[in-house]
Amino acid sequence: MTALPSSDHEALTARLRDFIDSQVIPREQLLQAHDTHAVQQAVQALQREALALGLGRPRGNRSEGGLGLTWEQCCAYLETAGRSFLGPAVLHCAPPIQPDMFALEALASPTQRQRYLEPLKHGQLRSCFAMTEPAPGAGSDPRMLNTTARRLDSGDWEINGHKWFITGAAYAQFAIVVARTDAGVSWFLVDSRTPGFEVTRIIPTMEPFDIGGHGEIVLHNCRVPEDALLGEEGKGLDHAQLRLEGARLFHCMRYIGLASRAMDIAQEYASQRESFGARLADHQMVQAMIADAHIQLYAARLMTRDVARRLDAGESIRHHSSMAKVFVSETVCSVADSAVQICGAMGISEDTPVSMIFRMLRPFRIYDGASEVHRSAIARRALHQRLSA
Template sequence: MIDFEIPAETAELAAKIRQFVTDEVVPYEKDPRLTQHGPTEDLRRELVAKARAAGLLTFQAPKEFGGIAPSHLEQAVLFEAAGWSTLGPVALNCAAPDEGNMFLLSKIANPAQVAEFLKPVIDGHQRSVFAMTEPGGAGSDPGQLTTKAVRDASTGDYVINGRKWLITGANGARTWIIMADLEGAGATLFLCHGDAPGIVIERTMDTMDRNYVEGHGVVLFDDLRLPPSALLGEEGEAFRYAQLRLAPARLTHCMRWLGAASRAHDIALDYARTRTAFGKPIGQHQGVGFMLADNEIALQQCRLMIWWACWKLDQGERGRHESSMVKSTVSEQLFQVADRCVQVLGGMGISDETPVAMIFRDIRAFRLYDGPTEVHKYAIARQVLGR
C-alpha cells in the first residue's frame, strides 16, 4: 500500500517548527551578523538559544541525547519546515555540516569520543567540521587524497600534514573530523579539537553562498600530532564511513533546500498576485503564470522523490543509488525554481528587498556540494550499465 498521509504527530511538529522559523528566525535575515561569510558564531549562539527555549533544538538527535530520533521520512517533513529560512537549520542545529557529523559520530564514535566531541555539538555548545576536500582534487574523488598521516613509532601518536580547503565552518569549530591517508593503511578518520597545535586556519574563502556559519576555510595541517585515542573508527576505513554519512546527508540537504525554494515560490506568488502590468496582475499573464505552474510541479516532484529515497533508507537499504538520483535531480530543479522566482520578481528579484536573491545564490552552490550533478550522474550511469 502507498500512503502519502503525514502522521498527525509529525505534521504537528512540522507546523510548530515552521511557526518558530517564521516568528523567531526570519527577522534575523537582515541582521548585520549574517555576513558574506555566513552567520557569525555570535549570531548562531543567539539563534540556538531561541530554539533551545522553544524546546526544538537538535530535534533529530537520538533519543538518548534528548532528540526524537525521527525516521528519514519524518525528517523529510521536519527539515523542509526548518528550511523555510536559510537560518532555520542553523537555529535548530540541523544544518550542514553539523547534522551529518552528528549522524556519523553517533554511529562510529566510542563512548569517550561521544562525551567529548559529539555531546557538545548536539547540545549546540560547539560546531564541527568534516575536513576532506583538498585543492589538489580530493573531494568528489576522495581517492586523490594527499593529506598524509604517519605513525610515530616511539609514542604511538599520529602526525598529520597537508592542506584542505572549502572546509565549511572551520573558523571557530571545536569538533574536527579529519580525513588523511595513513601510511600503510589508507584513508583514515581522526577526531580532535579545533585549537589543537598544528591546525592553522589560513583564511576564509570568498564564496557566493552565505548560509553556513563562518563560511568555508582553507586549512593547513602542520605536523598536527594526535594521540592514539584520536582514531575515529578503524584505520583505513574512512571511505566506508564517509559513504555511511553521505547518503543521508545528501537527502537532508535536499529537504532543507526544498523548504527554502518553497519560501521563494511563496514570495513570487504573492508578488504575482499584487504587481500589475498591462492592466492586470502579472500572474494572470501566461508567461508568468506558466513559470509559477512549473515551480509548483517541480516542488512536488522534488518532495516525492525525497520521500521515496527516505522510505528506502527506512527499509534498511543503503540508498546510495537512490540518494544520488535525488541529489542530482532535486538540486537542479530547485535551482530552476529559484531562478524563475527571480524572474517573476523582476528588479526586486536581484535585490535584497526579499530573501529570494539570497536563496538563489545559496541554492546555486547546492548543485556542487555533496557531489556535483555530473558526478552523481556518472555514478548512476555506472550502476544502471552494470545491472
C-alpha cells in the same frame, strides 16, 4: 526510531512553522549575512529559544532531549525549518554538525563519544569535516587525497596537508580530518588548538549564512595521539559514504523549503505588479513558470520522501539518494531562478530574500557530489547491474 503519531507530528510541524515565521525569519538580517560572527550570535540566541519550545534536534533520541523523528517525518519538518536561512542551524541540525554526529554515532569509541559526540549533541562543541583539498588534491575524486598521516614510533600520528572549503571551520573546536595512511584513507579527530593546525582564511563565497563560513586549513606536522583515529584505519571512503547519505537527504529537505519560499514571494509579486495592462499573474508565460515550479517541487518532495522511507526501512539508498540529490539540487535551482525572473529587478536585489536564496541553492549542485559525478555513478550502476529504468 518509533514514529511519532501523525497528529503529534503535524502539531509539532505547525508549531515549528509558527516559530520560523514569527521569530527566525525576522532575524535573518540579509545585510549581515557575510558577517559570520553576527550570524553565529543570532543562531545561538535562537537555539536557546527553540530548545525551550521543544523544537530542536529532529533526529536526536527522545531519551536525550531530541525529537526522535523518523527520516520520513523529518521531510516536512526540515522543509519547514529550511524556509529560513537560519532554521536548520537553529534546530541544531545543519551541516557539518548533523552529519558529523551521524558519523560519530556510528564510529566513535566510548572515549571519543564522551569527548566529542556528547558535547556536540548539546551544542557545547562545534565540528567541521575536512576532506576537500586544492588541486592537485582530492575534490570530486577522493582517491586523489594528498594529506598524509604518518604513524610515529611513539604511536602518535603526524598529519600534513592542505584543505579548503571546510564548512564551519571558523568556529569548530575540532575537525574530522581525512588523510592517507599506509592502510589507505583514514579519519582523524583533531582539536583545532593542536599545534600545526591552522585555519588560514575564510573563503569569500556567493552564499553566506553558513555558520563558520568555508575555511582553508593547513596542517603542518600536526601531531595527534594514537586514539585520534576515528573508525577503522583504511576505511575512510566507506565512512564518508555513511556520513553523506543522511546529510544529502537533509539538504534536499531543507532546500525544498527555501525554493518554495522564493516561489511564494514571486507569486505575491506577480499578484500585485502590472505590466501591459494586466497583472503579471495574468500573463500565461508567468503562469507557466509558476506551474512548473509547483510540478517540480511536488516531484522533488516525492523523491525525497521515497529515499527517506527507504532509509527508515534500513534499505541501501546509494542509488536512489544519488538520483534524488541530482534531481532536487537542479530542481530547487530552477525554481529559484524562475522566482528571480518573475520578480524582475527586485529579484536580484537584497530588498527580498529571493536573490540570496538563489545563491544559497546553487552550490548544492557541486557539493555532496557534483551532478555530473552522480550521473556517471548512476549510469555505471545501471549498466553494470543491468538495472531497468
